[in-house]
Amino acid sequence: xxxxxxxxxxxxxxxxxNVHTTYGESMNYAISTENLTKTYPKAKQxxxxxxxxxxxxxxxxxxxGPNGSGKTTTFxxxxxxxxPTSGRxxxxxxxxxxxxxxxxxxxxxxxxxxxxxxxxLTGEENLMRFASYFYIPIKDAKNRISELMERFDLLQHxxxxxxxxxxxxKAKLSIIRALLPDPxxxxxxxxxxxxxxxxxxxxxxxxxxxxxxxxxTVFLCSHELSLVEEICDNVAIIxxxxxxxxxxxxxxxxxxxxxxSIVMRGAFSEEDVQKIQTLRDVLILHQSKKDAIxxxxxxxxxxxPALYENLGSKIxxxxxxxxxxxxVYLYFSAEESKNEGI
Amino acid sequence: MKEYSRYAKQKGTLKGEIKVVLFTAIGDxxxxxxxxxxxxxxxxxPIGFLLVVYLFSGLIDQGAFSQASGGAQSLAxxxxxxxxxxxxxxxxxxxxxxxxxxxxxGTLEPVFLTPIPRIFFILGKTLSRMLSSSLFSLVLIxxxxxxxxxxxxxxxxxxxxxxxxxxxxxxxxxGVIMSGFSLRYKQIGSIANMFTFIFQxxxxxxxxxxxxxxxxxxxxxxxxxxWAIDTFRSTLMGIEPLFDIGREVMLLIILAVTFNLLGYKVxxxxxxxxxxxxxxxxx
Numbered sequence: 001x002x003x004x005x006x007x008x009x010x011x012x013x014x015x016x017x018n019v020h021t022t023y024g025e026s027m028n029y030a031i032s033t034e035n036l037t038k039t040y041p042k043a044k045q046x047x048x049x050x051x052x053x054x055x056x057x058x059x060x061x062x063x064x065g066p067n068g069s070g071k072t073t074t075f076x077x078x079x080x081x082x083x084p085t086s087g088r089x090x091x092x093x094x095x096x097x098x099x100x101x102x103x104x105x106x107x108x109x110x111x112x113x114x115x116x117x118x119x120x121l122t123g124e125e126n127l128m129r130f131a132s133y134f135y136i137p138i139k140d141a142k143n144r145i146s147e148l149m150e151r152f153d154l155l156q157h158x159x160x161x162x163x164x165x166x167x168x169x170k171a172k173l174s175i176i177r178a179l180l181p182d183p184x185x186x187x188x189x190x191x192x193x194x195x196x197x198x199x200x201x202x203x204x205x206x207x208x209x210x211x212x213x214x215x216x217t218v219f220l221c222s223h224e225l226s227l228v229e230e231i232c233d234n235v236a237i238i239x240x241x242x243x244x245x246x247x248x249x250x251x252x253x254x255x256x257x258x259x260x261s262i263v264m265r266g267a268f269s270e271e272d273v274q275k276i277q278t279l280r281d282v283l284i285l286h287q288s289k290k291d292a293i294x295x296x297x298x299x300x301x302x303x304x305p306a307l308y309e310n311l312g313s314k315i316x317x318x319x320x321x322x323x324x325x326x327x328v329y330l331y332f333s334a335e336e337s338k339n340e341g342i
Numbered sequence: 343m344k345e346y347s348r349y350a351k352q353k354g355t356l357k358g359e360i361k362v363v364l365f366t367a368i369g370d371x372x373x374x375x376x377x378x379x380x381x382x383x384x385x386x387x388p389i390g391f392l393l394v395v396y397l398f399s400g401l402i403d404q405g406a407f408s409q410a411s412g413g414a415q416s417l418a419x420x421x422x423x424x425x426x427x428x429x430x431x432x433x434x435x436x437x438x439x440x441x442x443x444x445x446x447x448g449t450l451e452p453v454f455l456t457p458i459p460r461i462f463f464i465l466g467k468t469l470s471r472m473l474s475s476s477l478f479s480l481v482l483i484x485x486x487x488x489x490x491x492x493x494x495x496x497x498x499x500x501x502x503x504x505x506x507x508x509x510x511x512x513x514x515x516x517g518v519i520m521s522g523f524s525l526r527y528k529q530i531g532s533i534a535n536m537f538t539f540i541f542q543x544x545x546x547x548x549x550x551x552x553x554x555x556x557x558x559x560x561x562x563x564x565x566x567x568x569w570a571i572d573t574f575r576s577t578l579m580g581i582e583p584l585f586d587i588g589r590e591v592m593l594l595i596i597l598a599v600t601f602n603l604l605g606y607k608v609x610x611x612x613x614x615x616x617x618x619x620x621x622x623x624x625x
Contacts, residue, residue: 041619076620079455083617092345104457105346115448120376121369132365133456133463135358136349144349161376177452181347 029090030185030217031055031078036087038073038241047073049241050087055234057184060211060218062232062249064225064329070241071221072112075189078219079109092185105134108178112190114170119163123154123173126162127180134181141180148176152206168199175203179210185217186210192224200224204231229325237332245332252328258283258296261327264307265292265317275310279303285330296327359462366466371473384474388481392489395421395548399490411550412582415490421548422486423575426479428547430509431567433468433475435534435541437517438524440467442531442625451623460613461606464521468514476510483578502578508594509570515601516566522609525616528625541567546575551584566597 036051048070055061065071076082078091080100089096092106117126124145131141149155152172157165165173171191178186191207192200208231211218222228228235229249236246245252258281268291276282276295282303286294297303300320308315375381399418407417414420441464444450453463524530543549544558545567551559562568563584573590576583583590616622 038620073620081451081454081617081622082620083614101457102346104455107455108347109452109455111451116452118369118373118447118449120373125369125372129365129369130452130456131349132358132361133453133458134347134349135355135361135457138361140349181349183347184345 029054030057030059031061031089031091031219033074033078033089034087036074036077036089037085038070038077038082039085046085046241048077048084048238051238051241051243053236053243053246055217055219057217058211058215059233060208060231061220062228062235063219063221063238064223064228064235065238066333069238071238072189073241074238075109075187075219075221079107079187080104105181106183107185107187108181108183109187110174110178110189110191112193114167114174114194116174117162117170120161122159122161123149123165123169124158126173127177130177131180136181144180144182145176148179152176168195168202171195171199171203172206175206182214183216185219188218188220188222190222191220192222192227200227207231225326225329226324235325237329239333239336244336245328249325249328253323253325256283256296256323256328256331257281258298258323258327260298260300261285261294261296261321261323262300262303262307263292263294263319263321264311264315266311266314267291267316268293268311268314272311272314276307279306279310283331285327285334294327294330296323296331359459362458362462363466363469366463367469367473370467370470374470374474384478388478388485391425391482392485396489407550410553412552412576414550414579414581417548418486418490419579420550420575420581422482422490423578424547424571426482427506427509427571427574428542428545428567429482430472430475430479430506431513431516431541431545431570432538433471434513434517435520435537437464437468437471438520438530438534440464440471440517441521441524442528445528445623445625448623454613454622460609461518464518464609465514468517472510472514476506479506498577498580502574505570505574505577505591505594508591508598509574512566512570512594512598512601515598515603515605518605519601519608522605522612525609525622526612528621541565544568546571566594566601569593569597 031053032055033051033053036048036053037046038048039046051070051074053061063071063074073082077084077089078096080096080103083097091103094102094106096103118129121129127145127149128138128141131145136144145158146155149158152175154169154172154176157169162170162173175191188207191203195203204227207218207220210216211231220228220232232249234246234248235252236243238244247255268287273284273287273293276293277284281298283296284293285296304318304320307318395418399416402417404416407420408414411420441450444453454460520530520534541547544551544554544562545565546562551562551568551572554562568584569590572584573587573594575581576587576590
């Protein structure tokens with residue numbers, strides 16, 4: 001039997017909350033969950049287990065994890081598209097199970113699917129349709145749509161059928177739809193999926209600017225760790241339904257105790273890996289089929305001579321960068337895997 | 343905290359709900375007719391149907407048909423009025439496609455993220471189909487008047503129109519039930535097609551029920567469309583109804599109320615089930 005909240009109890013990196021809050025306390029957060037658990041019918045393991053999140057008003061919160069870790073399940077429960085098996089969740093102070101409509105009146109959500117529009121309707125027709133679903137008066141809706149389309153550089157395409165939009169344009173349209181009612185809380189599920197680099201950066205800046213200028217709370221599920229690191233105030237990493245690390249990106253990076261990250265490419269043996277493990281201040285973050293090893297070190301300049309001494313000509317290529325959220329993610333994922341193996 | 347979205351403050355007003363219905367209906371009509379083949383189908387269907395009825399009319403012994411049908415002038419008269427109502431009823435069984443198409447399109451989840459009561463969304467989707475179906479039905483009747491000389495007094499026309507509206511309400515209830523099943527079981531298209539195929543033969547659309555063997559007749563009595571078609575046809579053309587017309591109308595009213603209440607509950611139940619199972623957007 002799994003026991004998520006206590007799994008890392010003895011590790012110094014552990015920061016999972018297992019606090020039983022009252023309804024009143026939950027009201028003080030923009031989003032909060034209390035032992036939230038979801039088990040799908042016929043599933044052997046819960047998709048989400050005893051999840052306890054506390055997200056403050058105005059916070060940009062990154063929810064990270066590999067595929068099938070429970071991110072989208074959590075996203076859907078918080079957005080009222082899915083019912084939990086047990087536990088509670090509050091969004092804007094409203095219970096997602098019993099106050100569904102109030103939650104829906106408080107949120108805007110961006111789903112990962114680009115096929116979430118009526119392709120034969122124009123961008124503006126789609127938005128007017130969804131505006132009516134939020135009871136936005138027609139005049140306000142028209143003004144709001146023009147304002148947002150201009151801000152997202154889509155105004156000149158408003159009369160074009162959505163089927164003819166590019167993927168990036170559809171992604172922008174999804175965000176505009178979520179922003180239509182000007183909700184205090186925004187949810188994003190993989191907003192950058194399948195987008196080119198320029199569009200990713202553009203959307204990142206737009207999300208950041210909207211969240212900060214308009215003091216919106218953002219719940220963001222993504223694999224794009226570099227973008228998440230840049231915009232999120234706090235992140236949580238979930239694996240197999242359990243959050244195993246949570247905190248500010250900078251503090252999580254500090255928790256690794258390393259400052260630099262080294263990626264070496266070459267043909268390495270198991271023995272080579274063991275040699276690296278014996279070196280001082282080296283944390284192995286990831287190794288892929290022995291042709292690449294990713295490590296974190298306190299100071300690369302001190303470690304590089306030892307690496308060359310031990311691996312020598314086997315190193316075909318080496319790169320050094322500052323430790324990033326991606327390294328943190330790799331490190332804790334590896335720890336999680338080790339723990340699973342115990 | 344506890345502040346809603348800035349622009350989403352008109353919740354629950356009648357004006358707001360009407361807007362939901364209209365925007366959904368208009369959007370669906372635009373989506374439907376922007377596919378040129380759909381527009382062609384709507385135009386070709388009545389022409390094809392009228393042609394078939396016209397050709398068959400010449401082949402059938404009108405006297406025998408009139409007797410079997412309870413006094414219809416001809417097959418053309420009988421079939422036209424039957425088809426007008428059948429086509430209206432047909433949309434209710436096909437309403438499952440409404441939800442199915444939203445799931446396939448990927449638009450169901452974004453709609454279910456909004457605070458509108460689902461019933462108004464379905465009503466809007468139904469309205470667009472109903473408008474097409476009603477238009478088709480009314481055009482058929484009007485063309486029938488011109489081509490086959492269907493006679494009817496002003497009062498019978500008004501009564502028939504009111505019955506038509508009552509049938510619309512009843513069929514809407516059935517449609518909501520079908521939508522609920524579609525939400526839960528996804529591909530109910532084959533079942534809908536099966537209903538449509540069987541019903542066009544057994545509900546008296548163009549074959550008089552009186553000539554059926556007894557078991558099929560009893561089966562026909564269990565189908566709401568039978569009563570809708572029979573009452574409408576009797577009122578419009580003065581054909582002898584299967585039973586007392588007053589009782590048939592009462593039955594239609596009871597069915598309309600029952601199906602609508604049942605539809606609402608069924609849809610709510612299946613929405614909850616899909617949210618428990620996580621199958622809302624699965625297809």
